[in-house]
Amino acid sequence: MLGRQTFALVERSLRVDTRLKRTHFVRLAFAGLILLLLAQVQIGINRYSTPGRDVFENICWLNFFLLNLAGLSFFSTAITEEKEEMTLGLLRMAGIGPLGVLLGKVSPRLISAVLLLSVQLPFTFLAITLGGVNTHQILAAYVALLTFAVMLAGLGAFVSTICERSNVAVSITTGVLAALYVGPHLVHKLFEGLERKEWILPETLRRVDSMLAYVEGSTPWISLFSERGVLSTNFAGPLLGYQPVVDLVAGTCFLGLAWAMFDVCTRNEIRVAPARGLMALFSKRITAGGNRVWTNALAWKDFNFLTGGTIAASIKLVSYIILMGSMAVLIARELRSDLKDSIGATLMLSMLTALLVEIPIYLSRIFREELRWQTWPDLVLLPHSIGWLVRNKLLGILPTFIPAALVFLCGAILSPGFLQDTLRKSFLEAQGWYLISQYVLGLHLVVLLSLGVKWGALPFGIALVVIPNAIFIAACGLRPTLLQYVIPITLAVVISGVCQKLMIDKLRNLASI
Amino acid sequence: MxxxxxxxxxxxxxxxxxxxxxxxxxxxxxxxxxxxxxxxxxxxxxxxxxxxxxxxxxxxxxxxxxxxxxxxxxxxxxxxxxxxxxxxxxxxxxxxxxxxxxxxxxxxxxxxxxxxxxxxxxxxxxxxxxxxxxxxxxxxxxxxxxxxxxxxxxxxxxxxxxxxxxxxxxxxxxxxxxxxxxxxxxxxxxxxxxxxxxxxxxxxxxxxxxxxxxxxxxxxxxxxxxxxxxxxxxxxxxxxHEADYPTYRLTPGQPLNGQFDQLGELPGVVGLEPVEGSQDVRIAIDPALLDSNGLLRAAMDLGITIAKFGPAQRHLNQAFMDLTEKGVR
Structure with missing residues (x-):
């Protein structure tokens, strides 16, 4: 059953990966980053009570964050990218069975992740010399992270087997991970509310909580970083505790499910076309001459086909109103004073968060879709400059932010004082400029990366901003001085400018390929 | 160029x-x-x-x-x-x-x-x-x-x-x-x-x-x-458009047997190929060594009965092949 052909793809992928200089550079950079963290703690050792544990905890957070990013991009597109390029059928015709394809596509990615973790191990042992952490903890932490990687790889294999498109697979994986991290907390809050209303017994709540603890405990979030986790003082748990075992089993089960469903889900090779989505509802009206393309054709296209058009915006608006309305009711029940201000602030903060999340999502797709379907040269051939194309494409995605902006406006009307305060903090204090500059830098990096990588521009763009900033915060503490803020702000402005130049050049070059 | x-x-x-x-x-x-x-x-x-x-x-x-x-x-x-x-x-x-x-x-x-x-x-x-x-x-x-x-x-x-x-x-x-x-x-x-x-x-x-x-x-x-x-x-x-050497098409009255090889050995003949689907041959000559009259005379000396003789008009594909080189870059 597990013949030579099963591992042919694995062997090939590993060969290719080994020959790539990029692979070795990334590992080298990672080892360098760890040494940097260690050196930084070593220099300011007096500020830490348990320097070794602190630095190791930072390394673990970094690994955990990157593994999640890999789960969202690297693992969850393993099979869908073959489907989209219509090469899955060719692999099958070459005699590679479902397991061969799955192992061939998933295991090299998993091995890359494992090697990235393994290369750190010798360096992280240096943390022991700084004090606060022991060998057993380091080994247990790496076991937790490695098994989590196995779970993510299995999940990715399963999701990318059942999905036709990579973006859907990425969305589902995001949903699963979000449910794993936030779900237990939300369910607990829900049952707590029910118990407070005396609709359920306290015993039921305790039972639900104990069940939720099993779900929560299946990720390194709890197994590593909780009060009784691997990184806590005097940890003496087993190397293969609850989380590693659950993750190994879950990963294997997901892989097994993917194997079982592979033939059913990939039997018909369908030519994947760009999604029409909610625009499908308009097609008859347009052809009947009712709706026409706007004078700004590019904005029309991106608004309708990238963001989902008027229907998607309406759905979003209704959802926000329902969600925010419910939140306002909950706040009204909890609070007796400052009700208007609290509701206003909640609306504004929630919508600001929604906007901050939505903007990079659309920006990561704005050019990617054109490149993916090879339509970018058609746009470049229009008698307009690249800058004009970029501006008008950006105009196209703006209307999709109207729902969030409207709800934000409602919040501002309810609580003008909070808005004033926020604006003052954002624009009159260095911290506000720091945050804005880093966010803008992130947007630039996301767009630039989306011109070069197939998938994962968004998470990698975020990682490129988060990691240096984490180091900056670790080095300067939570309250850096005004002078210390100048460095990241200046760097962000300069790098954003460079990114813009690179983007324009890249967009010009990509049109001729 | x-x-x-x-x-x-x-x-x-x-x-x-x-x-x-x-x-x-x-x-x-x-x-x-x-x-x-x-x-x-x-x-x-x-x-x-x-x-x-x-x-x-x-x-x-x-x-x-x-x-x-x-x-x-x-x-x-x-x-x-x-x-x-x-x-x-x-x-x-x-x-x-x-x-x-x-x-x-x-x-x-x-x-x-x-x-x-x-x-x-x-x-x-x-x-x-x-x-x-x-x-x-x-x-x-x-x-x-x-x-x-x-x-x-x-x-x-x-x-x-x-x-x-x-x-x-x-x-x-x-x-x-x-x-x-x-x-x-x-x-x-x-x-x-x-x-x-x-x-x-x-x-x-x-x-x-x-x-x-x-x-x-x-x-x-x-x-x-x-x-x-x-x-x-x-x-x-x-x-x-002429190739590197002028080319003529010869239609023999009867099939060429050993004469085909003899034609190819004539001084000044730089190319010889049969025309597909007929008895005809296409002959390329070096004008410095042989002209069309000389070729005709030499063919008759070899005992070839000539039914038709004239400049060969190439097929488009032939012209294309002549102009482009073999193999890929």
Whole structure:
């Protein structure tokens, strides 16, 4: 059953990966980053009570964050990218069975992740010399992270087997991970509310909580970083505790499910076309001459086909109103004073968060879709400059932010004082400029990366901003001085400018390929 | 290579009044790979011009340079007298480029797709309505205007692609391998559309790696190989165009047996090959050593009964093979 052909793809992928200089550079950079963290703690050792544990905890957070990013991009597109390029059928015709394809596509990615973790191990042992952490903890932490990687790889294999498109697979994986991290907390809050209303017994709540603890405990979030986790003082748990075992089993089960469903889900090779989505509802009206393309054709296209058009915006608006309305009711029940201000602030903060999340999502797709379907040269051939194309494409995605902006406006009307305060903090204090500059830098990096990588521009763009900033915060503490803020702000402005130049050049070059 | 080196140069000079496209000493490299070494040719105004070459000859690179997707590194390119380097926007207004791959917004309906490009070119609503109706009629896609492009056959997608490049009413059409992947009926129909477009006064450049496909359609042709122009001129000129050695076709009265080898051994005979499907032979001679009378006399001396003798007109494919080199770069 597990013949030579099963591992042919694995062997090939590993060969290719080994020959790539990029692979070795990334590992080298990672080892360098760890040494940097260690050196930084070593220099300011007096500020830490348990320097070794602190630095190791930072390394673990970094690994955990990157593994999640890999789960969202690297693992969850393993099979869908073959489907989209219509090469899955060719692999099958070459005699590679479902397991061969799955192992061939998933295991090299998993091995890359494992090697990235393994290369750190010798360096992280240096943390022991700084004090606060022991060998057993380091080994247990790496076991937790490695098994989590196995779970993510299995999940990715399963999701990318059942999905036709990579973006859907990425969305589902995001949903699963979000449910794993936030779900237990939300369910607990829900049952707590029910118990407070005396609709359920306290015993039921305790039972639900104990069940939720099993779900929560299946990720390194709890197994590593909780009060009784691997990184806590005097940890003496087993190397293969609850989380590693659950993750190994879950990963294997997901892989097994993917194997079982592979033939059913990939039997018909369908030519994947760009999604029409909610625009499908308009097609008859347009052809009947009712709706026409706007004078700004590019904005029309991106608004309708990238963001989902008027229907998607309406759905979003209704959802926000329902969600925010419910939140306002909950706040009204909890609070007796400052009700208007609290509701206003909640609306504004929630919508600001929604906007901050939505903007990079659309920006990561704005050019990617054109490149993916090879339509970018058609746009470049229009008698307009690249800058004009970029501006008008950006105009196209703006209307999709109207729902969030409207709800934000409602919040501002309810609580003008909070808005004033926020604006003052954002624009009159260095911290506000720091945050804005880093966010803008992130947007630039996301767009630039989306011109070069197939998938994962968004998470990698975020990682490129988060990691240096984490180091900056670790080095300067939570309250850096005004002078210390100048460095990241200046760097962000300069790098954003460079990114813009690179983007324009890249967009010009990509049109001729 | 300059104009003087080009075979067929005379005929080009006779036809050209004001060229639609003018390339002069164009060279282009992709890193260390030299895609174009020295490309010089002209495309007459309102002509249907074939642009032919084997795979990897540099056809697509030349088309991309003309349509401004690539910036010329060396040499000059003028489209209707406009420099593609400095008058890029105006050049883009006046041309339509259909690439060899189907890069379409396949999630749109045919009408949306055409309307989108018409609007992107800045046409008013009335103009758009009129132009789209015209292009749909020309390409015979009116009945499928409400269909999603993704659901159309390859031939129909090709028609939509052609309709798209016509929405801004360009004077010059650059079509990169427009017939590739089409069935014979779709090819013939496409050729008919192109003839109709020529009769409307448009200059059309069609690239292909199959010369015979363009033989009936094109007024003139440019053959490119390994980044160099091998021929530029009329289609007839290509057939008459001499190879390195003059070639004659001999029709014997009776089958040649041992005489075939003896013919090949004659001093001055540099090439000898049987003509497929007949008893005829094609003989190439070195004019310095042997002329046509000498060849005829020598053949008679060998005891060959000659039924017919004259200059050999080559088949297009033969001409193409003579002009292009074997193998790939």
């Amino acid at each position: 300059n104009d003087r080196d080009l075979p067929g140069e005379q005929s080009t000079q006779q036809v050209v009044v004001q060229p639609a496209i003018e390339l002069s000493g164009v060279a282009h490299s992709f890193r260390s790979f030299k895609a174009l070494l020295d490309v010089t040719f002209q495309v007459p105004l309102q002509s249907l011009h074939g642009f032919v070459g084997p795979n990897g000859a540099g056809k697509t690179t030349v088309l991309k340079l003309i349509c401004t997707l690539l910036k010329p590194q060396i040499g000059t390119i003028r489209v209707f007298g406009l420099d593609v380097r400095t008058e890029l926007t105006e050049v883009r207004r006046r041309l339509g480029f259909m690439p060899d791959h189907f890069s379409m917004y396949r999630q749109m309906t045919v009408y949306e797709y055409l309307d989108f490009f018409a609007a992107a070119y800045g046409l008013s609503l009335d103009q758009r309505t009129r132009v789209i109706a015209d292009t749909l009629e020309l390409t015979d896609m009116g009945a499928r205007r409400g269909d999603l492009i993704n659901g159309l056959s390859r031939g129909m997608q090709q028609r939509v692609g052609l309709a798209r490049v016509l929405v801004n009413d360009p004077d010059l059409l650059l079509l990169d391998e427009p017939a590739s992947g089409l069935d014979p009926r779709a090819r013939i129909e496409l050729m008919e559309i192109l003839r109709a477009l020529r009769s409307m006064g448009k200059t059309i450049v069609i690239s292909s790696h199959i010369l015979t496909e363009l033989a009936e359609l094109c007024d003139s042709v440019t053959i490119i190989d390994r980044g160099l122009v091998k021929y530029c001129g009329s289609m007839e000129g290509l057939l008459d």
